[in-house]
Amino acid sequence: MTEIIIQDKLLHLRNDHVSYCMYLLEGGIPAHLYFGKRLAGINPAAVLRHYELPADGSFSLQGCALDHTPHEYPAFGLGDLREGAVSVRQKDGTRSVDLRVVKVETVEGKPGLSGLPATFGSSARTLFLHMKDALIGLEATLSYTMFDDVAGVVRSVSFKNVSDSELMIERAYSLCLELPDSRYDLITLSGAWSREREMIRRPLTMGEMRVSSLKGATSLHNSNMLFLARPETTEEQGEAIGAALVYSGNFTAAVHVDSHRTSRVLLGINDVDFAWKLAPGETFQTPEAVTVYSDAGLGGMSAQFHRVCAEHLVRGKYARAPRPILLNNWEATYFGFNEEKLLKIAKTAADVGVELFVLDDGWFGHRDSDNSSLGDWYVDTKKLPQGMKHLSDQVHAMGLKFGLWFEPEMISPDSDLYRAHPDWAIHIGGREGIQQRQQLTLDLSREDVQDYVYESVARHLAEDGIDYVKWDMNRNFSNIGSALLPADRQKELPHRYMLGLYRVLEKLVSSFPEVLFESCSSGGGRFDLGMLYYMPQTWCSDNTDALCRCQIQYSTSLVFPPFAMGSHVSAVPNHQTGRMTPIETRGNVAMSGCFGYELDLNTLCTEELEAVRRQIARVKEIRQTLLYGDFHRLLSPYEGNDTAWITVSKDKNEAVFMFTRALAKSFAYPPLVRLRGLDAQKAYTVAETGESYTGAELMNLGIAVKLPWGDAASVSWTLRSN
Numbered sequence: 001m002t003e004i005i006i007q008d009k010l011l012h013l014r015n016d017h018v019s020y021c022m023y024l025l026e027g028g029i030p031a032h033l034y035f036g037k038r039l040a041g042i043n044p045a046a047v048l049r050h051y052e053l054p055a056d057g058s059f060s061l062q063g064c065a066l067d068h069t070p071h072e073y074p075a076f077g078l079g080d081l082r083e084g085a086v087s088v089r090q091k092d093g094t095r096s097v098d099l100r101v102v103k104v105e106t107v108e109g110k111p112g113l114s115g116l117p118a119t120f121g122s123s124a125r126t127l128f129l130h131m132k133d134a135l136i137g138l139e140a141t142l143s144y145t146m147f148d149d150v151a152g153v154v155r156s157v158s159f160k161n162v163s164d165s166e167l168m169i170e171r172a173y174s175l176c177l178e179l180p181d182s183r184y185d186l187i188t189l190s191g192a193w194s195r196e197r198e199m200i201r202r203p204l205t206m207g208e209m210r211v212s213s214l215k216g217a218t219s220l221h222n223s224n225m226l227f228l229a230r231p232e233t234t235e236e237q238g239e240a241i242g243a244a245l246v247y248s249g250n251f252t253a254a255v256h257v258d259s260h261r262t263s264r265v266l267l268g269i270n271d272v273d274f275a276w277k278l279a280p281g282e283t284f285q286t287p288e289a290v291t292v293y294s295d296a297g298l299g300g301m302s303a304q305f306h307r308v309c310a311e312h313l314v315r316g317k318y319a320r321a322p323r324p325i326l327l328n329n330w331e332a333t334y335f336g337f338n339e340e341k342l343l344k345i346a347k348t349a350a351d352v353g354v355e356l357f358v359l360d361d362g363w364f365g366h367r368d369s370d371n372s373s374l375g376d377w378y379v380d381t382k383k384l385p386q387g388m389k390h391l392s393d394q395v396h397a398m399g400l401k402f403g404l405w406f407e408p409e410m411i412s413p414d415s416d417l418y419r420a421h422p423d424w425a426i427h428i429g430g431r432e433g434i435q436q437r438q439q440l441t442l443d444l445s446r447e448d449v450q451d452y453v454y455e456s457v458a459r460h461l462a463e464d465g466i467d468y469v470k471w472d473m474n475r476n477f478s479n480i481g482s483a484l485l486p487a488d489r490q491k492e493l494p495h496r497y498m499l500g501l502y503r504v505l506e507k508l509v510s511s512f513p514e515v516l517f518e519s520c521s522s523g524g525g526r527f528d529l530g531m532l533y534y535m536p537q538t539w540c541s542d543n544t545d546a547l548c549r550c551q552i553q554y555s556t557s558l559v560f561p562p563f564a565m566g567s568h569v570s571a572v573p574n575h576q577t578g579r580m581t582p583i584e585t586r587g588n589v590a591m592s593g594c595f596g597y598e599l600d601l602n603t604l605c606t607e608e609l610e611a612v613r614r615q616i617a618r619v620k621e622i623r624q625t626l627l628y629g630d631f632h633r634l635l636s637p638y639e640g641n642d643t644a645w646i647t648v649s650k651d652k653n654e655a656v657f658m659f660t661r662a663l664a665k666s667f668a669y670p671p672l673v674r675l676r677g678l679d680a681q682k683a684y685t686v687a688e689t690g691e692s693y694t695g696a697e698l699m700n701l702g703i704a705v706k707l708p709w710g711d712a713a714s715v716s717w718t719l720r721s722n
């Protein structure tokens with residue numbers, strides 16, 4: 001049960017797991033006291049003394065007091081000389097903000113955020129700190145929600161201009177979290193196309209460490225989250241704090257360690273390309289940030305994030321439903337297909353038990369390569385002479401669902417849409433448009449463009465029997481300008497784009513609740529909690545090599561549960577790495593997420609096709625556990641040659657254990673791997689070997705893994721309690 005205890009100047013949010021404590025210093029400056037394991041109560045004296053603040057909470061702006069206060073929402077420009085969370089330019093050009101708490105309010109539950117993705121849930125309480133800078137006429141409300149079942153807090157901030165002149169918000173982060181020391185390692189997820197979310201761990205040092213994106217999206221290169229782990233923290237033990245933004249656009253995630261080795265975590269919209277003009281009476285809402293705490297290692301931290309995803313973020317029919325096993329034609333045909341070829345692929349897929357056939361890029365305009373036609377969402381009748389409905393009818397007649405790829409946010413210079421509306425692209429008048437993948441980005445800050453994008457997709461969903469949409473987005477922002485925005489609002493474009501996108505997505509998912517949406521951005525370039533609110537699964541990476549996927553899926557699981565990860569078996573040699581891996585290994589890794597195939601099954605030999613048939617039958621049997629069980633990382637591909645994880649059903653009666661070894665070792669004992677998450681008292685039988693062990697044995701002694709010959713060898717075993 002979440003409680004909010006307010007005792008004079010002390011504000012204490014807590015549930016069965018964690019406490020979050022603040023203290024109102026004299027004049028209404030909220031100081032941060034504590035975020036960690038649940039406390040019965042807190043005496044502010046320790047923190048106040050640690051920061052050399054007066055024990056009675058008295059406060060003066062003079063001297064360095066602001067500079068060594070642990071703030072809830074600091075502003076740069078008065079006495080705090082560290083980087084702040086908020087900056088607002090006033091009519092005289094100065095930017096100082098001095099927000100003081102004027103009212104504290106608590107409400108049951110969790111209010112939604114208009115126009116933005118947001119966590120939800122009724123078993124929660126929310127604390128609002130209503131603050132005001134009386135001089136400049138700015139109100140800010142800091143919102144803190146604690147859910148009963150999450151060891152963490154969800155934060156956001158809303159602003160209102162109560163003055164009679166314009167204010168320009170130049171920075172409005174979602175989160176500041178002050179920590180009294182810096183004895184942490186910082187973990188971030190950074191990478192590139194086909195190498196998304198490499199896990200990088202390094203000690204915090206004095207100064208500043210930051211990951212960010214200015215690409216118009218979360219990006220392939222950095223993820224909008226960070227994790228702090230004590231140096232001794234492992235998967236299973238030790239303290240860890242995670243913070244992740246519920247947003248999909250430009251972001252910054254930073255930790256500053258000051259000269260006293262205290263740490264300030266900042267997370268929010270990147271202000272390098274952001275400003276927001278707030279006219280009198282107007283409001284601005286930041287995205288949410290989720291922070292979680294664990295004293296049970298990184299595994300414990302991930303369990304909290306997974307619960308946030310499963311219980312408080314993902315919506316709709318597929319939030320808990322089995323995801324259909326799909327076959328996507330992209331790597332099977334690329335742009336070179338016609339109806340006959342597609343149906344031949346779909347037929348074999350149906351024969352082996354696939355449930356959804358997805359037609360990827362190349363079905364519209366005259367798109368025979370990535371040179372053209374984005375924006376012209378009309379069927380290419382050269383490839384599909386009888387139209388999309390005809391194709392989908394035939395696919396449905398095979399007993400398959402039918403899915404379609406779109407890249408709705410984009411426009412090709414070679415498109416009818418661009419010829420009719422060149423100003424619909426994000427561009428700067430007079431400058432040469434900079435293309436990536438021969439395409440430009442549509443200006444989704446415009447309502448007419450949003451409506452066009454909605455209609456382009458909705459028309460097909462309404463008319464063509466579409467059960468699934470792969471929503472792709474394949475370039476970064478450049479030439480950042482909007483034809484409609486006035487000069488002093490151009491810096492609003494990146495955020496307005498996101499609000500426009502979210503508006504379109506909200507309308508689509510609510511108009512077509514039966515459709516399964518999968519988010520994609522050149523692979524996993526927009527793998528974030530924001531997109532998860534609209535689309536229950538995201539394509540992890542264009543890299544489908546099983547060994548690379550061990551790394552990518554391992555690190556993605558720091559925040560995201562298996563049901564959020566699209567993962568497919570593709571052909572060998574792998575199209576991204578050229579590597580040969582056994583079909584079993586490809587299957588074992590891919591089935592730890594939303595399972596599917598990314599190849600023409602007609603090209604497989606009989607034995608491989610039989611293996612595919614077996615994989616599909618098995619996944620159908622165990623997918624509730626694979627998708628919605630508790631996921632535990634066991635061996636890290638970032639630390640060695642082996643990857644292992646286990647997914648355990650909620651009732652702990654079934655578990656699926658996966659082990660993959662990258663390079664074969666000669667004359668090596670079968671590794672003994674300690675499992676996690678099982679019921680120590682229960683006896684489990686391994687379906688594939690027939691052996692039985694107690695949960696206690698499996699977790700304390702381990703299971704010995706006899707691997708097949710060769711590199712990229714793997715096993716996946718189903719454990720059932722008797």
Ligand code: GLA
Nearest residue numbers: 330360361520521522523542
């Ligand atoms: C992106 C996606 C791929 C595929 C292609 C099609 O790269 O990540 O899965 O859909 O676009 O052009």
